Amino acid sequence: MNYSDNYNPSLSDTKIFNEIVKEKEHIGYYNLVTQDTTPLKKYAKTIKQKHIVVIGIGGSTLGTYAIYKFLKHSKKLEKKLHFLETTDPIDIEARLEAIDLKNTLFIVISKSGTTIETLSIFKYINSLVSIDKSNTVVVTECDSKLNTYAEIHQIQRFEIPKDVGGRFSVFSAVGLLPLAIVGMDIDEILLGAKKVHDSFFSKEILYATLLKKARFFVEYKNKFNINVLFSYSSRLEGFNKWYIQLWGESLGKIDINNTHQGLTPIGIVGPIDQHSFLQLVIQGKRDKTLTVVKVRDFEKPLKIAPITLEGLEELDYLNNLEFSTLINTQADATIEAINKEKDIPCDVITIDSVSESAISGLMYEYMLLTSLCAKFMYINAYDQPGVESGKIILKNKFK
Amino acid sequence: MNYSDNYNPSLSDTKIFNEIVKEKEHIGYYNLVTQDTTPLKKYAKTIKQKHIVVIGIGGSTLGTYAIYKFLKHSKKLEKKLHFLETTDPIDIEARLEAIDLKNTLFIVISKSGTTIETLSIFKYINSLVSIDKSNTVVVTECDSKLNTYAEIHQIQRFEIPKDVGGRFSVFSAVGLLPLAIVGMDIDEILLGAKKVHDSFFSKEILYATLLKKARFFVEYKNKFNINVLFSYSSRLEGFNKWYIQLWGESLGKIDINNTHQGLTPIGIVGPIDQHSFLQLVIQGKRDKTLTVVKVRDFEKPLKIAPITLEGLEELDYLNNLEFSTLINTQADATIEAINKEKDIPCDVITIDSVSESAISGLMYEYMLLTSLCAKFMYINAYDQPGVESGKIILKNKFK
Numbered sequence: 189m190n191y192s193d194n195y196n197p198s199l200s201d202t203k204i205f206n207e208i209v210k211e212k213e214h215i216g217y218y219n220l221v222t223q224d225t226t227p228l229k230k231y232a233k234t235i236k237q238k239h240i241v242v243i244g245i246g247g248s249t250l251g252t253y254a255i256y257k258f259l260k261h262s263k264k265l266e267k268k269l270h271f272l273e274t275t276d277p278i279d280i281e282a283r284l285e286a287i288d289l290k291n292t293l294f295i296v297i298s299k300s301g302t303t304i305e306t307l308s309i310f311k312y313i314n315s316l317v318s319i320d321k322s323n324t325v326v327v328t329e330c331d332s333k334l335n336t337y338a339e340i341h342q343i344q345r346f347e348i349p350k351d352v353g354g355r356f357s358v359f360s361a362v363g364l365l366p367l368a369i370v371g372m373d374i375d376e377i378l379l380g381a382k383k384v385h386d387s388f389f390s391k392e393i394l395y396a397t398l399l400k401k402a403r404f405f406v407e408y409k410n411k412f413n414i415n416v417l418f419s420y421s422s423r424l425e426g427f428n429k430w431y432i433q434l435w436g437e438s439l440g441k442i443d444i445n446n447t448h449q450g451l452t453p454i455g456i457v458g459p460i461d462q463h464s465f466l467q468l469v470i471q472g473k474r475d476k477t478l479t480v481v482k483v484r485d486f487e488k489p490l491k492i493a494p495i496t497l498e499g500l501e502e503l504d505y506l507n508n509l510e511f512s513t514l515i516n517t518q519a520d521a522t523i524e525a526i527n528k529e530k531d532i533p534c535d536v537i538t539i540d541s542v543s544e545s546a547i548s549g550l551m552y553e554y555m556l557l558t559s560l561c562a563k564f565m566y567i568n569a570y571d572q573p574g575v576e577s578g579k580i581i582l583k584n585k586f587k
Numbered sequence: 588m589n590y591s592d593n594y595n596p597s598l599s600d601t602k603i604f605n606e607i608v609k610e611k612e613h614i615g616y617y618n619l620v621t622q623d624t625t626p627l628k629k630y631a632k633t634i635k636q637k638h639i640v641v642i643g644i645g646g647s648t649l650g651t652y653a654i655y656k657f658l659k660h661s662k663k664l665e666k667k668l669h670f671l672e673t674t675d676p677i678d679i680e681a682r683l684e685a686i687d688l689k690n691t692l693f694i695v696i697s698k699s700g701t702t703i704e705t706l707s708i709f710k711y712i713n714s715l716v717s718i719d720k721s722n723t724v725v726v727t728e729c730d731s732k733l734n735t736y737a738e739i740h741q742i743q744r745f746e747i748p749k750d751v752g753g754r755f756s757v758f759s760a761v762g763l764l765p766l767a768i769v770g771m772d773i774d775e776i777l778l779g780a781k782k783v784h785d786s787f788f789s790k791e792i793l794y795a796t797l798l799k800k801a802r803f804f805v806e807y808k809n810k811f812n813i814n815v816l817f818s819y820s821s822r823l824e825g826f827n828k829w830y831i832q833l834w835g836e837s838l839g840k841i842d843i844n845n846t847h848q849g850l851t852p853i854g855i856v857g858p859i860d861q862h863s864f865l866q867l868v869i870q871g872k873r874d875k876t877l878t879v880v881k882v883r884d885f886e887k888p889l890k891i892a893p894i895t896l897e898g899l900e901e902l903d904y905l906n907n908l909e910f911s912t913l914i915n916t917q918a919d920a921t922i923e924a925i926n927k928e929k930d931i932p933c934d935v936i937t938i939d940s941v942s943e944s945a946i947s948g949l950m951y952e953y954m955l956l957t958s959l960c961a962k963f964m965y966i967n968a969y970d971q972p973g974v975e976s977g978k979i980i981l982k983n984k985f986k
Binding site: 250276341420432436442448449450466471473475476490491493495502512518578579581 | 644645646649660661672673674675676677678679680681700701703704706707709710711713714732733734735736738739740753812813819820821822828831832835836838839840841847848849851853856858859861862863864865866867868869870871872873874875885887888889890891892894896897898899901902904905906908909910911913914916917919920921923924927941971972973974976977978980981982984985986
């Protein structure tokens with residue numbers, strides 16, 4: 189991974205770092221990188237079904253989808269991963285049409301065990317196909333009601349540790365189980381994350397980089413209240429969505445002084461959104477930071493054909509260009525255009541390849557950055573009390 | 588369409604309305620609702636291919652995708668619409684795998700006629716399959732270089748009027764041609780838009796609604812610099828993307844006094860993003876307005892099965908509930924939770940059904956709202972000068 193930015197470093201931040209080291213003792217995600225993956229891999233090997241359907245929502249699906257979307261085409265997987273996450277009846281029906289229910293393993297994921305969307309869909313699935321231990325596995329907390337259900341039916345269970353929050357759970361069974369089953373190398377996933385973990389906690393390069401970035405975001409949060417992630421690959425669309433949850437739900441909080449805090453995440457994709465959002469970044473109000481994510485090596489030698497289109501000869505300079513060169517040069521041109529403005533804070537992250545370790549390292553880096561920002565903002569990154577009132581209102585509407 | 592909000596109306600706005608009426612004389616999108624669709628429908632009927640591939644980006648695809656995504660499952664179409672829009676080589680390869688190139692019509696769409704992504708992909712397609720008038724049609728301006736190319740090869744051409752900007756072009760051939768070919772009722776599309784047009788310009792209900800909303804957004808633009816569109820249907824995901832381009836690229840501008848202006852659009856989907864973004868809306872910084880879009884009738888009687896899951900008996904209150912009731916009640920609960928906060932501006936748009944006229948009416952309403960906001964902000968909604976410098980930098984990198 190490669191890193192460049194135009195932020196101005198200021199003070200040193202050992203206090204915040206020490207708080208993170210202390211937090212690491214009771215916040216579980218930090219330490220998932222060293223877990224034993226044997227039980228997951230062993231179970232994954234037993235799965236014969238071709239369709240793997242994750243029933244879950246939010247933190248139970250977004251991280252898995254991010255990694256799957258980034259890698260699935262390059263890995264040529266034999267199994268297909270699907271996600272049933274919404275209560276939109278048209279969407280449920282459309283997704284089910286692509287699935288052979290008789291040849292499907294259902295992975296029901298809910299940390300609390302009573303997520304309304306997940307359980308509604310699971311009930312509906314129960315009316316379409318007979319559910320038992322041969323086609324269902326559950327990922328939940330050890331003492332949830334979903335765990336009780338699975339126990340009664342002798343359905344295999346994997347645990348979400350109590351100290352790992354949903355949006356920080358991609359490197360627990362939540363993400364690793366479905367990804368192992370479809371054929372991803374989950375040890376490589378953990379290795380990529382561990383490299384970032386080690387670099388940060390041993391105070392190597394990422395330590396300074398992330399502390400500087402978090403400090404900048406928080407110091408200027410009232411001017412730049414929007415953080416745009418501009419990913420130059422359509423395959424990073426899932427990563428963008430995962431980032432939006434991580435950032436929004438972790439940092440949108442009431443602080444210890446009872447004031448509303450938050451940094452607003454936006455995820456866009458290059459070059460598509462050069463034709464959609466870039467105009468606003470370049471000429472719009474100066475309320476945004478920009479982080480560009482590039483992929484150094486797409487490992488796809490697709491080339492623009494050396495063809496002259498009559499009337500369009502002016503485009504012949506594109507002939508024989510590899511698309512990977514084109515997209516990365518488009519990213520560089522955008523970065524140059526941004527930096528020419530001189531007043532748009534911008535940093536660039538380049539990941540090396542389309543691989544398990546590249547995407548997991550990027551995700552772990554973002555989890556660390558989120559934790560750091562939360563510390564600077566005097567907020568708890570790991571709860572989400574704001575969504576409870578809506579849940580209570582909903583329940584009362586059905587009573 | 589149904590409408591409710593909690594904004595406080597203030598002054599009356601005949602000045603702005605009169606400016607829009609004047610602008611209607613030279614800005615083309617307003618008047619597309621009354622065009623003659625016969626040539627489009629006639630051409631569409633001649634198409635035998637099963638795969639329809641739009642090669643285009645930004646304004647050339649987003650509106651079409653919005654309507655297609657919203658309706659495709661409900662309409663049971665015989666033809667499949669694909670989009671090739673990005674220079675990401677993995678994405679190009681993955682999309683092409685789903686397409687039978689021998690049974691494909693290519694619709695090459697570029698207003699300028701020299702869009703780099705579109706022409707790069709078109710060149711690549713030329714190296715995979717023989718391109719001629721039997722499998723290709725072009726949509727562009729009457730005097731573009733792409734038009735010249737098509738003329739030379741006797742390829743059928745449809746025109747994008749000069750006075751219709753890309754992001755306002757969905758009701759021109761840009762959107763109507765592909766949608767007619769795959770079997771959508773394009774007269775219904777125009778009718779839905781026309782109803783909104785008529786309601787606004789004859790100063791009926793939408794006149795007051797939209798002026799009040801635009802005034803509110805602009806009057807409070809420095810406090811609420813973010814506008815969140817919360818669509819309660821996964822099928823509105825394309826609409827969200829279209830909105831982001833329309834809003835961001837139209838309103839992110841330098842105004843007549845040379846200051847950076849802009850309102851930042853965010854599109855989220857319910858109930859999924861209740862588990863991702865809602866926490867930030869409810870507890871985060873008060874910098875967002877929220878517009879909730881609901882679909883009154885999903886026309887899908889999918890029901891939650893009346894099954895008791897042992898251990899999960901507490902969820903039996905969901906038994907026999909239709910998913911459409913559940914999702915709309917979730918939307919209502921979210922709106923109630925938002926309004927309980929008392930300081931988050933929120934309005935609700937309810938469209939009647941999953942139909943051509945419902946989605947086109949919603950889109951036309953948003954185009955009007957965008958034009959109104961631009962007028963209030965002293966900016967030109969219809970250009971995008973900010974993205975030019977990046978284009979020049981890119982070209983120079985290849986010289």
